[in-house]
Structure formats: C-alpha cells, structure tokens
Amino acid sequence: MRALTVVPLQSGTAEVRDVPEPGTGGDRLLVEGLALGVCGTDREIVSGAYGWAPPGHDRLVLGHESLGRVRGAPEGSGFAAGDLVVGIVRRPDPRPCPACAHGEFDMCRNGEYSERGIKELDGYGSELWSVEPDYAIKLDPALAETGVLLEPASVVAKAWDQVERVGARAYFAPERVLVTGAGPIGLLAALLGVQRGLEVHVLDRAESGPKVRAVEGLGATYHSGQVSEIAGKLRPDIIIEATGAASVVFDAIAGTGAYGIVCLTGVSSAGRTISVDLGGANRSMVLENDVVVGSVNANPRHYTAAAQALVAADPDWLASLITRRVPLERFAEALEARPDDIKVVLTLGR
Incomplete structure (x- = not known):
C-alpha cells in the first residue's frame, strides 16, 4: 500500500512509497484511510526540523490529522465495519509518569510519550492503518467530508477546557473572547466560543478572502490590525492565542481585561528576540489577577468534546475551512503554504 514517509531530520526525503499493510485481526481496528490534514508540524518534519522514526526504522509514516473508515474491528470493541473514525495522536509513556497514569497523557510530565506521525510511531498517512480501539474516536456519519478537522478541534477543545478550569478558581462569567490568528486552530477556537454564547472577535493579517468570510460566517467580528x-x-475576558508570533504573544498577554485569561496554543519559533517591559507586564498580571496558560495536544475526552462541537456546527461552514484537497501522490503541493489556505487535506484513496 502507499504511504507518505520521511527520514526524520533529513530535508528532502519525503516521498510516497509502498509499505507493508497492517495485519488483520488481533485487538486493533483495521481502517481505510480517507483523508489526512496537513499542518505546520508536518511541514517542519519534512523540512528536517524534528521528528523521530519508530525504533529500528529509518523512515516515519507522516500524518496525525486522520480520517478513516473501519474495515474490520475486534468483537466487543464498540466499533463495526463502516464506522467513520479518527485516530488519537498521543500515547502515554511506558513508565508511566503520574499524569499518564491518570489518563492525562496530554499533560505528560517526563516527555517520554509517543505520537502517531511525529514521534516514534508511524502516522495515519497511508491507504490502510490500524489503531487500538481505546485510541479511536467514532464520528457521526454527517462528518464524512469534514471529520479530518477533529484533531485540530480537539486541541481547541482542550484549550477551552483549560480556560474554564482556570476561570473556575473564582467567579467566572466571561462575555468577550479575542482569538489571535485565523488559521484552523483560531477559527475552530472561534467556533467553540460562539457555541458558548460569547461575543467572539478574531484578529488576523488578511484583509479579505476565506478567513474573513469564515469569521463573518460564524457571526463573529473580524479585525485586521x-x-x-x-x-x-475590546478588553476581552479571554484571549486564545493561535499564531505563535512572539510580538503577538506578548501583546496578547498584556491585552485582557482584569481577571483575564490568555491561553497560548501557537508554538513560537526559537531564536527571535523582542524588547518587552517585563516589569510592567508582571505588575499588570499581579494587580489584575491575570492568568497565562499554555495548552497543547489532547486526550480522549477532548476529542469527544470536539466531535460534539463539529456535529453541532453548520456543515457548510465547516466545509469552507478545507480550502484545498490534494491527491496523495501530489503531496508536495499540499506542503506548500499558500496565502488563501486555511486547511489543506490530502486524499488517500486512489
């Protein structure tokens, strides 16, 4: 079968090649791959920035934003042939650390977790893949075209979970949220904000195009500046930061109203410096009881919450987030970031 593979830490090695099919039977689901979302993480792995092949192998099968249909399932697994599924990305470390031992492997304390398509486990970028039933999420059939958005939506669901847990430390009745960045994470964060009944604002550099239309389609307010x-x-109660741009991050930290919460979901590039008034930021955060929290990855309850959010969304709006679908054999086109891209998806079938 065909799979998108790469030699980690070696730029220019990505290629579609034949790999062995996963075995049938046993205690795993056999899944026909339908679609694979492409994100910045995949581009960085292909560039040679990072990535880890499975032990004993030179190449890694890429892909962590999955969508597939079950071909075969173990009896009693809760799945059946024809079910639409997404595979969870992370697996707990084998020790395990205290967080992993309590099912919170997205909060792993020692970094010894593994991740499909990223770290020491082959990903979902193949025509067939297998997955443990405990790490598969069944989707509503209505998400047959857009279920590939579940993994980024799970990241957002965790971010909102973190915001609400922090907010619960005291009286918490937010009214206004600002999302910085109108990529897939930012737009899905805006969706979950709208679904919570909040006044949602989204900030991005684009002045026209699909990102602006997507924000307006939510009934949210778009800003460029x-x-x-x-x-x-705005003096927002909550800021969800989804760009990772250093200057945006710092302005977001300083940008909430009193008792504000900033959730950082974008990962910044190292090596870039900016001049900041750290003392002023500290004074403001302390005197206003502000909180800044980082959030990455997700565990099964976040995937479940994300699946519910996607089913509740306008199907046409969700479909508008997928701005390009590219066949697997033309993967290089999918890895090229274009100005009007929101989410690019590889189709895995022939």
Missing part, C-alpha cells in the same frame, strides 16, 4: 490596539478597545 495590531493586537495591542484591538485588545485595548
């Missing part, structure tokens, strides 16, 4: 200026006017 400086974070400090927009946040200063």
Whole structure:
C-alpha cells in the first residue's frame, strides 16, 4: 500500500512509497484511510526540523490529522465495519509518569510519550492503518467530508477546557473572547466560543478572502490590525492565542481585561528576540489577577468534546475551512503554504 514517509531530520526525503499493510485481526481496528490534514508540524518534519522514526526504522509514516473508515474491528470493541473514525495522536509513556497514569497523557510530565506521525510511531498517512480501539474516536456519519478537522478541534477543545478550569478558581462569567490568528486552530477556537454564547472577535493579517468570510460566517467580528490596539478597545475576558508570533504573544498577554485569561496554543519559533517591559507586564498580571496558560495536544475526552462541537456546527461552514484537497501522490503541493489556505487535506484513496 502507499504511504507518505520521511527520514526524520533529513530535508528532502519525503516521498510516497509502498509499505507493508497492517495485519488483520488481533485487538486493533483495521481502517481505510480517507483523508489526512496537513499542518505546520508536518511541514517542519519534512523540512528536517524534528521528528523521530519508530525504533529500528529509518523512515516515519507522516500524518496525525486522520480520517478513516473501519474495515474490520475486534468483537466487543464498540466499533463495526463502516464506522467513520479518527485516530488519537498521543500515547502515554511506558513508565508511566503520574499524569499518564491518570489518563492525562496530554499533560505528560517526563516527555517520554509517543505520537502517531511525529514521534516514534508511524502516522495515519497511508491507504490502510490500524489503531487500538481505546485510541479511536467514532464520528457521526454527517462528518464524512469534514471529520479530518477533529484533531485540530480537539486541541481547541482542550484549550477551552483549560480556560474554564482556570476561570473556575473564582467567579467566572466571561462575555468577550479575542482569538489571535485565523488559521484552523483560531477559527475552530472561534467556533467553540460562539457555541458558548460569547461575543467572539478574531484578529488576523488578511484583509479579505476565506478567513474573513469564515469569521463573518460564524457571526463573529473580524479585525485586521495590531493586537495591542484591538485588545485595548475590546478588553476581552479571554484571549486564545493561535499564531505563535512572539510580538503577538506578548501583546496578547498584556491585552485582557482584569481577571483575564490568555491561553497560548501557537508554538513560537526559537531564536527571535523582542524588547518587552517585563516589569510592567508582571505588575499588570499581579494587580489584575491575570492568568497565562499554555495548552497543547489532547486526550480522549477532548476529542469527544470536539466531535460534539463539529456535529453541532453548520456543515457548510465547516466545509469552507478545507480550502484545498490534494491527491496523495501530489503531496508536495499540499506542503506548500499558500496565502488563501486555511486547511489543506490530502486524499488517500486512489
């Protein structure tokens, strides 16, 4: 069968090649791969920035944003042939650390977790893949075209979970949220904000195009400008930061109203420096009881919450987030970031 593979830490090695099919039977689901979302993590792995092949192997099968249909399932697994499924990305470390031992492997304490398509486990970028039933999420058939958005939506569901857990430390009745960045994470964060009945604002650099239309389609308000200026006017209760741009991150941290919560979901590039008034930021955060929390990855309850959010969304709006579908053999086109891209998806069938 065909799979998208790469030699980790070696740029220019990505290629579609034949690999052995997963075995049938046993205690795993056999799944026909339908689609694979492409994100910045995949581009960085292909560039040679990082990635880890499975022990004893030179190549890694890419892909962590999955969508497939079950071909075969163990008896009593809760799955059946024809079910639409997504595979969870992370697996707990084998020790395990205290967080992993309590099912919170997205909060792993020692970094010895593994991840499909990223770290020491082959991903979902193949025509067939297998997965343990405990790490598969069954989707509503209505998500047959857009269920590939579940993994990024799970990241967002965790971010909102973190915000609400922090908010619960005291009286918490947020009204206004600002999302910085209108990529898939930012737009899905905005969706979950709208579903919570909040006044949602989204900030991005684009002045027209699909990102602007997607925000307006949610009934949210789109902004293009400086974070400090927009946040200063809005004084949001919550900021979900989804760009990872250093200057945006710092302006977001300083941009909430009193008792504000900033959740950082974008990963910044190392090596870039900016001048900041750390003392002023510290004073503001302390005197206003502000909180900044980082959030990455997700565990099964976040995937389940994300699946519910996607089913509740307007199907046409969800479909608008997938701006390009590219056949597997033309994967290089999918890895090229284009100005009007929101989510690019590889189709895995012939």
